[in-house]
Amino acid sequence: MRLAELSGRSGVSTATIKYYLREGLLPPGRQVNATTAEYGEEHLRRLRLVRAMVQVGRLPVATVREVLGHVDDDSLGRTVRLGAALWALPQVPEPDADDEHVRAAREEADALLEALGWSNARLLKTISPAYRSLVVAVAALRRLGYRPDAELLVSYARLMHRAAELDLDHVEQQPSEAERVEAAVLGAILVEPVLQALHRLAQEEESARRYGFE
């Protein structure tokens, strides 16, 4: 298809498509003559992926380029390629290791991973931004004077593990490896707002079930 059709089918303006081409976020089309290039379905898919990262994930263009570099590098292992977007999402800053609440939160997070048997997460924890987010979230609770209930944390974690299994099952259903990696990137960006909305709605539903509307 030509640029105009790519624009029409993707809903992205031709000016933005040209910008993405210049920035290397979209691979060049097949040059038909000096002024015309031909684009394929893979361009359409890539364009959707870039828009998801830019518009929904609010990732800066440089970060999108970095994620796509990982996505397209088939010398990388699958865990790294599938995790590329997760690691590029806006992350919490490194917590202060000297802070007493951070130290206690780290111990609690480690005890949780131990209880869950998430040995890979333990391995990953030196580099994983998600581990850091967990420590920061637990430290915030402690700083407010609350100790999270260890049993409740385990229950939440098992639910989230089930969600992650569903995520990856969905990724594995995609027909090609390129599409699997793309689905993983999209999942990392688009699933969280859906889960958050469902959680809030479920809280309302369950509260109304238990206590009525009065």
Add this chain to the structure above:
Amino acid sequence: MRLAELSGRSGVSTATIKYYLREGLLPPGRQVNATTAEYGEEHLRRLRLVRAMVQVGRLPVATVREVLGHVDDDSLGRTVRLGAALWALPQVPEPDADDEHVRAAREEADALLEALGWSNARLLKTISPAYRSLVVAVAALRRLGYRPDAELLVSYARLMHRAAELDLDHVEQQPSEAERVEAAVLGAILVEPVLQALHRLAQEEESARRYGFE
């Protein structure tokens, strides 16, 4: 306890406590003489609650006052009191009802609630910001050219319902009604970052289990 002790035990400066008192976020202490007031455990709890909303939830002071107004109004039904903070959290703006993706997303959200048997959520949906968030999240997917898998949405929703049951079980374990309402407000603000971190960590764990590190 005196102001200095309230400050020491809560970790909130006396200047900030005085500001909260002036703004009506903290009820006045019992006046002992012209310059000294005495504070109780309920002041300490309320101070932690205000800090959670301001520092973690990033709610503006006017919104915190509004939430506390609901929390303290025992003429309101329990569902409304427990939901006070949920409804005060930053929400997505009302989506454009004329947009084709929004219309389709609304139909999908309704079909989901139907499939789940969440009749209260259907009732609440005219006013619930969580329902609106779900519609906006699904519309964002559709605008990118993706149709969320209805079966996957049902599975996600069942997991989030289980999380909401755990949330409310935890709330019900609190010893007094005042503490139950406070726990619900805290849960709405503090649980989401924990669930999000656990979800990301679980994705890494599951990915490493399935595909190794290579």
